[in-house]
Amino acid sequence: xxxxxxxxxVLSSSSKQIHAAISVPKLxxxxxxxxxxxxxxxxxxxxxTREGFINTIPVEKNVTRTTLVQxxxxxxxxxxxxxxxxxxVADRVEMHINIGEQRENWNTLLLNSINMITLTAATMAGxxxxxxAGVSILGLKLASTVLFSAATGMLxxxxxxxxxxxxxxxxxxxxxxxxxxxxxxxxxxxxxxxxDDVKDAMEKVLALDKAYPLPLLxxxxxxxxxxxxxxxxxxxxxxxxxxxxxxxxxxxxxxENNGWTEELETEMREIVEVIKxxxxxxxxxxxNKVLKINKVLAKSGPLLTGIAALGSAFMGSSxxxxxxxxxxxxxxxxxxxxxxxxxxxxxxxxxxxxNNAGFFKLVQESIESNLDENDEEKRENGELLEMKVALQLGxxxxxLRDLAKKSSYSRVEGSPxxxxxxxxx
Numbered sequence: 001x002x003x004x005x006x007x008x009x010v011l012s013s014s015s016k017q018i019h020a021a022i023s024v025p026k027l028x029x030x031x032x033x034x035x036x037x038x039x040x041x042x043x044x045x046x047x048x049t050r051e052g053f054i055n056t057i058p059v060e061k062n063v064t065r066t067t068l069v070q071x072x073x074x075x076x077x078x079x080x081x082x083x084x085x086x087x088x089v090a091d092r093v094e095m096h097i098n099i100g101e102q103r104e105n106w107n108t109l110l111l112n113s114i115n116m117i118t119l120t121a122a123t124m125a126g127x128x129x130x131x132x133a134g135v136s137i138l139g140l141k142l143a144s145t146v147l148f149s150a151a152t153g154m155l156x157x158x159x160x161x162x163x164x165x166x167x168x169x170x171x172x173x174x175x176x177x178x179x180x181x182x183x184x185x186x187x188x189x190x191x192x193x194x195x196d197d198v199k200d201a202m203e204k205v206l207a208l209d210k211a212y213p214l215p216l217l218x219x220x221x222x223x224x225x226x227x228x229x230x231x232x233x234x235x236x237x238x239x240x241x242x243x244x245x246x247x248x249x250x251x252x253x254x255x256e257n258n259g260w261t262e263e264l265e266t267e268m269r270e271i272v273e274v275i276k277x278x279x280x281x282x283x284x285x286x287x288n289k290v291l292k293i294n295k296v297l298a299k300s301g302p303l304l305t306g307i308a309a310l311g312s313a314f315m316g317s318s319x320x321x322x323x324x325x326x327x328x329x330x331x332x333x334x335x336x337x338x339x340x341x342x343x344x345x346x347x348x349x350x351x352x353x354x355n356n357a358g359f360f361k362l363v364q365e366s367i368e369s370n371l372d373e374n375d376e377e378k379r380e381n382g383e384l385l386e387m388k389v390a391l392q393l394g395x396x397x398x399x400l401r402d403l404a405k406k407s408s409y410s411r412v413e414g415s416p417x418x419x420x421x422x423x424x425x
Contacts, residue, residue, distance in 0.1 A: 076192055076193070078192075078193045078194055078195055078197060078198050079188065079192065079193055081198045082184055082187065082188055082193050082197065082198055082201060083188070085184060085198070085201050085202065085205065086181065086184050086185065086188075088205065089177055089180055089181045089184065089205060090181060092173075092177050092205075092208075092209075093174055093177045093178055093181065095214065096170045096173045096174040096177065096212070096214070097170070097174050099170055099214060100167055100170030100171055100174065103163050103166045103167050103170065104163070104167045106163040106166075107163035107164050107167060107342060107345075110154065110158050110163065110342070111158075111338065111339070111342045111343060113154070114151050114154050114155055114158065114335075114338055115335050115338060115339060117147050117150060117151045117154075118147075118148070118151045118305060118308075118331050118334050118335045118338070119331070119332070119335055120147055121143070121144040121145075121147035121148045121151065121308065121312065121327075121331055122144075122308065122327070122328045122331030122332050122335070123328075124140045124143055124144040124147070124312075125140075125144050125308070125311070125312050125315065125324045125325075125327035125328040125331065126324070126328040127140060128140045128141065128144070128312075128315050128324040129315075129321045129324035129325050129328060130321075137315065137316060140315075141312060141313070141315045141316070144308075144312040144315075144327060145309055145312045145313045148305050148306075148308045148309035148312055148327070148331060149309045151305045151334070152302050152305040152306050152309060155301045155302045155305055155334075155338060156302050158342065159298040159301060159302065159341070160223070161216060161220070161223070162223045162294075162298075162347035163342070163347075164342060164345035164346075164347045164348040165223060165347030165348055165350065165351045166216075167348065168347075168348040168351040168352060168355075169212050169221065169351060170212070172212065172231075172233075172351075172355050173208065173211075173212035176208055176212075176233055177208060180201070180204055180205065180208070183201075184201055187201075200235075203235035204234065204235060206235075207232075207233055207234055207235045208233050211231060211232060211233035212233070223347065224291070224294070224295055224298070225291070227288055227291070228284050228287035228288050228291060228350075228353065228354055228357065229354070230280075230284070230354065230357035230358040230360075230361045231354050231355045231357070231358030232358060232361070233358065234362055234365075257376040257377065258376045258377050258379060258381055258382060259381040259382030259383040259384065259385075260376045260379060260382035261382070264382050264383075264386060265371060266404070266408075267386070267400070267401060267404040268367050268370070268371060268385070268386070268389070268404075269371065270403075270404035270405075270407040270408050271367065271389060271393075271400065271403065271404055271407075271421060272364050272367050272368060273407055273411070274403060274404075274407045274417060274419075274420075274421040275360050275363060275364050275421045276364065277416070277417070278417065278419070278420045278421060279360045279420050279421050279422050280357060280360045280361065280364070282420070283353050283356045283357045283360065284353075284357055286353055287350060287353030287354055287357060290346060290349050290350045290353060291350055293346060294341065294346045294347055294350055297337055297340065297341040297346060298341065300334075300337050301334055301337045301338045301341065304330045304331070304333050304334035304337060305330070305331065305334040307326065307327075307330040308326070308327045308328075308330035308331040308334060309327075310327075311323045311324065311325075311326035311327030311330060312324070312327040315327065356425060359392075360421075360422070363389060363392055363393070366385075366389075367385070367389065370382075370385060386400065392422075392424075393421050393422045393423065393424065394422060394423035394424035395423055403419065403421065406419060
C-alpha cells in the first residue's frame with residue numbers, strides 16, 4: 001500500500017510538472033503595448049547621452065512644436081514686411097512688362113493704320129485730279145474727305161499720347177523695379193533688416209509709381225513740356241548742409257574714417273563737377289533739341305491731313321484740278337511726317353534723354369548727400385561709394401581717379417575738360 005501511494009504521488013507530481021511546462025508558453029500570448037513607449041524613450045535617451053551629447057534628439061511632439069514656434073518668432077517683423085514689399089515689386093515688374101508690350105502694339109498698329117488710310121485717301125484724290133472720263137468724282141470726293149478727316153483725328157490722339165514714349169517709360173520702370181527687387185533680395189540675404197530699411201524700400205516703390213504711372217488719364221506724364229526736366233524716380237533725402245569753413249578746416253587732415261579720406265572727398269567733388277559740366281548739360285541740350293523736333297512733327301501731321309481733307313472737300317469741276325492736287329500732295333506729306341515721327345520713335349528718343357539726365361542727377365545727388373554729411377560715420381562707406389560710382393560711369397577705379405585729376409587740372413588752367421564722365425552712354 002505504501003508503495004502504491006508513493007507511486008501515485010510521483011505520477012501526480014510529474015503530471016503537475018508536465019502541465020506546468022505545457023501551460024508556460026500560453027502566457028506570452030497576452031499582447032501588451034505599454035512597454036513599447038518606455039523602450040523608445042530609453043533608446044532615444046541612450047542616443048542622446050552617447051558620445052557626450054545631451055538632449056539632442058527630441059522625443060515628444062510638444063518639444064518639436066515649441067521649437068518651431070521659437071524659430072518663427074525669431075523672424076523679425078521688418079523681414080516679413082520686406083518679403084511683402086518684394087511680392088509687390090515683383091507684381092509691378094510683370095504689370096509694366098505687360099503694359100509695355102500692349103503700348104508697343106499700339107504704336108505699330110496706329111502707325112500702319114493711319115498711313116494706310118492717308119495713302120488711300122491721297123490715291124483717291126490723285127485719281128480725281130486726272131479728271132478721266134467716267135470717273136465718279138462725287139464718290140471719290142466723299143470717300144477721301146472722310147478718310148482724311150479720320151486720319152486727322154487719329155493723328156491728334158496718337159501724337160497726344162506718344163505710344164513710343166509710353167513704351168520707353170515702361171521699359172525704364174521695369175528695369176528700375178527689377179533693380180529694386182534685387183536690392184531687397186540682397187538686403188534679406190546679407191543681414192537682418194530694420195524698420196528704416198522697410199521705410200526706405202516703401203518710399204522707393206512709391207517714388208517709382210509716381211515717376212512712371214500706368215494710367216493714361218489724369219496722371220500721364222506731359223509729353224511736350226516747355227523744356228527737358230530730368231526724370232526723378234527716387235525719394236528726396238533731406239541731408240544737412242556742410243559749413244564751408246568746416247570743410248576748409250578739415251581739408252588738411254589725413255585721417256581715414258569709414259573709408260573716407262580727404263583725397264577721396266576731393267575726387268568725388270571733381271567727379272560731380274564733370275557730370276554737371278559735361279554729361280548732364282549735354283543730355284539736356286540734346287533732349288531739348290529732340291523735344292523741339294517732336295513738337296514740330298506732332299503739329300505738322302494733323303495740319304497736313306486737315307489741309308488734305310479740305311482740299312478733297314472742294315474737289316470738282318468748278319475748282320479745277322488744284323484742290324485734288326493739294327489734297328493728294330498734303331496727304332503724301334502727312335504720311336511721310338507720320339512715318340518719321342512714330343516710325344523713328346522720336347518720342348522714345350526724348351524719353352531716353354530724359355532718363356539719362358535723371359541718371360546723372362541721381363549719381364550727383366548720391367555723392368553730394370554723402371559729402372554734405374559732417375559725420376563720416378553716418379555716410380556710406382567711402383570705398384564702397386567710389387566703387388559704385390565707377391561702375392555706374394563704366395570706369396575702373398584708376399580711370400575714375402584719372403578723370404578727377406584731369407578735371408582738377410582743367411579748372412586750374414581755366415580750360416574746359418574734353419572728356420565725359422560716363423563711358424556707358
